[in-house]
Amino acid sequence: xxxxxxxxxxxxxxxxxxxxxxxxxxxxxxxxxxxxxxxxxxxxxxxxxxxxxxxxxxxxxxxxxxxxxxxxxxxxxxxxxxxxxxxxxxxxxxxxxxxxxxxxxxxxxxxxxxxxxxxxxxxxxxxxxxxxxxxxxxxxxxxxxxxxxxxxxxxxxxxxxxxxxxxxxxxxxxxxxxxxxxxxxxxxxxxxxxxxxxxxxxxxxxxxxxxxxxxxxxxxxxxxxxxxxxxxxxxxxxxxxxxxxxxxxxxxxxxxxxxxxxxxxxxxxxxxxxxxxxxxxxxxxxxxxxxxxxxxxxxxxxxxxxxxxxxxxxxxxxxxxxxxxxxxxxxxxxxxxxxxxxxxxx
Amino acid sequence: xxxxxxxxxxxxxxxxxxxxxxxxxxxxxxxxxxxxxxxxxxxxxxxxxxxxxxxxxxxxxxxxxxxxxxxxxxxxxxxxxxxxxxxxxxxxxxxxxxxxxxxxxxxxxxxxxxxxxxxxxxxxxxxxxxxxxxxxxxxxxxxxxxxxxxxxxxxxxxxxxxxxxxxxxxxxxxxxxxxxxxxxxxxxxxxxxxxxxxxxxxxxxxxxxxxxxxxxxxxxxxxxxxxxxxxxxxxxxxxxxxxxxxxxxxxxxxxxxxxxxxxxxxxxxxxxxxxxxxxxx
Numbered sequence: 001x002x003x004x005x006x007x008x009x010x011x012x013x014x015x016x017x018x019x020x021x022x023x024x025x026x027x028x029x030x031x032x033x034x035x036x037x038x039x040x041x042x043x044x045x046x047x048x049x050x051x052x053x054x055x056x057x058x059x060x061x062x063x064x065x066x067x068x069x070x071x072x073x074x075x076x077x078x079x080x081x082x083x084x085x086x087x088x089x090x091x092x093x094x095x096x097x098x099x100x101x102x103x104x105x106x107x108x109x110x111x112x113x114x115x116x117x118x119x120x121x122x123x124x125x126x127x128x129x130x131x132x133x134x135x136x137x138x139x140x141x142x143x144x145x146x147x148x149x150x151x152x153x154x155x156x157x158x159x160x161x162x163x164x165x166x167x168x169x170x171x172x173x174x175x176x177x178x179x180x181x182x183x184x185x186x187x188x189x190x191x192x193x194x195x196x197x198x199x200x201x202x203x204x205x206x207x208x209x210x211x212x213x214x215x216x217x218x219x220x221x222x223x224x225x226x227x228x229x230x231x232x233x234x235x236x237x238x239x240x241x242x243x244x245x246x247x248x249x250x251x252x253x254x255x256x257x258x259x260x261x262x263x264x265x266x267x268x269x270x271x272x273x274x275x276x277x278x279x280x281x282x283x284x285x286x287x288x289x290x291x292x293x294x295x296x297x298x299x300x301x302x303x304x305x306x307x308x309x310x311x312x313x314x315x316x317x318x319x320x321x322x323x324x325x326x327x328x329x330x331x332x333x334x335x336x337x338x339x340x341x342x343x344x345x346x
Numbered sequence: 347x348x349x350x351x352x353x354x355x356x357x358x359x360x361x362x363x364x365x366x367x368x369x370x371x372x373x374x375x376x377x378x379x380x381x382x383x384x385x386x387x388x389x390x391x392x393x394x395x396x397x398x399x400x401x402x403x404x405x406x407x408x409x410x411x412x413x414x415x416x417x418x419x420x421x422x423x424x425x426x427x428x429x430x431x432x433x434x435x436x437x438x439x440x441x442x443x444x445x446x447x448x449x450x451x452x453x454x455x456x457x458x459x460x461x462x463x464x465x466x467x468x469x470x471x472x473x474x475x476x477x478x479x480x481x482x483x484x485x486x487x488x489x490x491x492x493x494x495x496x497x498x499x500x501x502x503x504x505x506x507x508x509x510x511x512x513x514x515x516x517x518x519x520x521x522x523x524x525x526x527x528x529x530x531x532x533x534x535x536x537x538x539x540x541x542x543x544x545x546x547x548x549x550x551x552x553x554x555x556x557x558x559x560x561x562x563x564x565x566x567x568x569x570x571x572x573x574x575x576x577x578x579x580x581x582x583x584x585x586x587x588x589x590x591x592x593x594x595x596x597x598x599x600x601x602x603x604x605x606x607x608x609x610x611x612x613x614x615x616x617x618x619x620x621x622x623x624x625x626x627x
Contacts, residue, residue: 060528061450063529064450067440067529068441068444068445068456070436070437071437071438071441071499071503072441074437074497074499075460075499077478078478078479078493078497079463079468079471079475079497079499081474082471082475082477083466083474085477085478086473086474089473089474089477096480143365146362146365149355157359157362159611159614160369160370161366161370162610162614163370163607163610164373165610166553166603166606166609166610167603168557168578169559169575170559171557171575171602171603173578174581174599175373175375176372178379179372179375191392220369277467280467280469280470281469285559288563288579289559303470306473307472307560310472311476316477319473320473320474323471323472323474327466331465
């Protein structure tokens with residue numbers, strides 16, 4: 001394959017004598033035999049059915065369709081149709097096991113605005129995301145700075161930072177449930193905290209601490225990807241710049257503030273988006289496994305509420321309306337992120 | 347000056363190691379606990395290393411009264427992951443070639459459509475996606491489990507488009523002049539040359555698919571299609587978790603996570619490249 005590739009390169013280079021082409025062309029099987037005219041004047045047209053790279057020919061269109069068609073078909077059926085269908089569904093009530101959806105206009109949306117659980121879920125989701133994504137961004141930058149150094153076993157040490165990325169939310173939930181376990185002499189975390197003379201909270205059973213506990217797990221799971229992204233950005237900052245600042249007497253914090261932060265700022269938006277998606281996932285997986293929205297709806301995120309409304313109670317129309325709200329919520333957060341990145345660019 | 351620089355360098359490396367251990371500690375706790383006896387695991391203060399290695403916990407996770415992991419779920423996870431990643435890869439690399447190298451009118455529209463849909467994760471369209479799957483009579487079938495996730499091609503198609511459009515144009519022109527069809531170009535040029543992009547893509551999507559929880563939960567309510575994340579979720583909830591001994595639960599989590607740790611070690615570089623879109627050294 002390697003030599004073939006090289007052959008292509010020479011054949012395609014401008015100024016190459018046309019005579020160089022035929023040998024290679026004839027040795028290549030022409031699968032469809034589709035070429036109508038030869039690109040190179042020759043006396044041996046049958047053996048060298050070279051085609052002009054004209055994108056509009058029929059067989060090209062066919063090839064394009066077969067290559068892209070399956071992708072677009074599946075994407076349409078399982079992504080586009082649900083997006084548009086979900087919007088339409090939000091104006092209906094539908095018990096899917098029984099008959100067709102019934103058009104109810106804005107009734108679902110009116111119900112949504114009157115439903116106190118919706119607004120509590122929105123608030124919970126926002127709290128979960130803000131108190132999770134912001135720490136993720138800053139901690140990841142700190143970690144990336146820490147491991148952006150060369151020494152013999154740096155690869156192994158970096159693996160320690162990245163390995164949690166191999167764990168699922170479900171697997172993490174199981175392990176962290178034991179770490180957070182309440183009561184004297186049970187959870188590891190409570191043991192460590194009480195060693196410092198602090199009375200540990202009732203993590204997952206507490207209305208105040210359940211959501212932060214879920215945040216801690218999600219931050220832990222989101223850090224590897226965020227750290228890698230920052231590490232890539234850091235490695236593009238020339239060492240000489242940092243050394244010069246150090247020689248001028250800038251300490252680690254000033255260097256972080258005036259050289260590193262501006263140097264990685266473009267990456268921060270991406271880190272925040274990747275973390276946002278991770279927190280959106282966590283806001284379902286962890287809640288469903290660990291708390292089921294309890295205690296007293298303190299961890300009921302919007303996605304969990306949508307899940308319960310649809311699959312628990314079978315209100316698919318209402319759940320679709322709530323999904324529209326969820327998309328708007330994510331869209332709103334992305335808009336804020338975009339605005340923040342514009343504002344801080346100056 | 348030099349001495350203090352050397353000291354800060356050493357201190358920094360030490361700090362990096364300590365914090366690394368701290369971050370990995372939940373996983374180390376899990377592995378260590380999976381090899382302890384249950385009495386050692388619940389003793390105070392918490393023990394760091396097992397006093398003797400109880401490999402029996404792993405056998406117990408697979409059989410008997412304490413069984414957590416059904417072979418069927420393990421197989422389902424493998425089928426789901428291989429199905430999703432294999433199919434999605436094929437869709438994305440072929441589609442990526444078309445939008446990268448072929449000129450046609452709808453091209454920009456298609457690229458924009460993929461780009462926008464990136465921000466509408468399947469989680470938010472869960473209800474209508476389930477209804478489509480339901481109406482196609484695919485709930486509780488492998489196609490219903492696999493196809494809706496394999497169909498999330500936006501990220502992969504854009505990734506391969508990005509990569510393929512960087513391949514030199516002359517390569518494609520030469521192949522065309524030689525009479526190669528787009529299919530031949532796809533098979534003999536694009537697929538072999540896209541190995542780095544494929545590695546990055548596979549690394550990320552294998553992790554995503556193996557660790558996916560929500561879609562299998564709604565698409566396979568019945569037991570026979572259950573995947574491993576659902577199995578773990580069962581022992582993660584309090585009621586079930588209190589029946590099975592903790593050391594066996596930890597062993598189960600290790601068993602479920604181990605394939606991904608191996609994948610992760612094998613492709614750590616590709617994973618980092620895939621995430622950052624460049625070489626992290």
